[in-house]
Amino acid sequence: MNSNTSSEKRGTLQPRRASGRQRVAELLAAASDLMAERGYEATTMAEIAARAGAKIxxxxxxxxxxxxxxxxxxxxxxxxxHDEYEMLAQRAADLSPEELADVLIDLMATLYPCMKSLPALMEARTDRTAIRDRSRGQALAGIAAALRICAPGLEEQVAGDIAAVVLNNMKVMLGMTLKDAPTTPGAPDELRRMNRLYLSSRLAPCRATKAVRGSGENC
Structure with missing residues (x-):
């Protein structure tokens, strides 16, 4: 879209009234849906307004x-x-490795409805590689932090390695949910079971204290 108008110099308006904030939320939801369906370039301002039931x-x-x-x-x-990983860090101490595994494996699929336009937005940006790397780093750091809170004896480097495996499992689960990855009706449950067993075997020996490292477990 050609945006070479005087409005281009104006910033985004932050509404103060609840009705205005609701309208902005509806417009953003419509834009997100359209961009997820059609891509960023193909989506127009007129279509966004129409989808939101608003005047242009x-x-x-x-x-x-x-x-x-x-x-x-x-x-x-x-x-x-960021908020999701912050909340996860607050909960992780009270979760068993199996419970943490279940939360993590479904995290991307759970967030997808409110983040469905992210791939389209990324593809439209010239700095998408930097943003993707930053987003991946944020995810790895958030997962690793939750792992170490759940299992205090887990070494930082090991937590990072496990986080990378879990993040890939999360992506596979999202792909199965969206039917973008090979799947069958029972495959998501099998992936959950695999993730549960993996985290249980890696975190359980490291949950008590750092003293468990002397027992020969690789924490």
């Missing part, structure tokens, strides 16, 4: 152009991931 003037009131919508959505997605 209402959309331009809050967002000067499509780029502003995309930037807002991207920041929302990044913040949602």
């Amino acid at each position: 003037g209402s959309l331009y009131r809050f967002f000067p152009n499509k780029e502003a919508i995309a930037e807002t959505l991207l920041q929302q997605h990044i913040m949602a991931l």
Whole structure:
């Protein structure tokens, strides 16, 4: 879309009233759905307004152009991931390795409905590699932190290695959910079972104290 208008110089409007915030949320949800369905480039401002049941003037009131919508959505997605891993860290001490495994394996699939436009947004950016690396690093750090809270005796490097395996399992689960990866009706449950067994075997020996390292377990 050609956004070479005076509105391009205006920033995104932050509404103060609840009704305005609700309208912005509806517009962003419509934009996210359309971009997930059609891609970033194919989505137009007019289509976003129509999907949200809003007048085009209402959309331009809050967002000067499509780029502003995309930037807002991207920041929302990044913040949602950050908040999710923060909440996971707060819960991890009270979770067993099997419970933590279940939470992690379904995390991406659970978040997908509110982050479905992320792949389209990433593909539209010239700095997508840097953003993807930062997002991956954030995910690995968040998973590793939860693992070490759940199993205090786990060494940092080992936690990072396990986090990488778990992150790949999470991506496979999302692919199965979206039917983008080879799957069968029972395959997601098998993946959950595999992730459960894996984390139980790796975290259980390291849950008590760091003193368990002397027992020969690789923590």
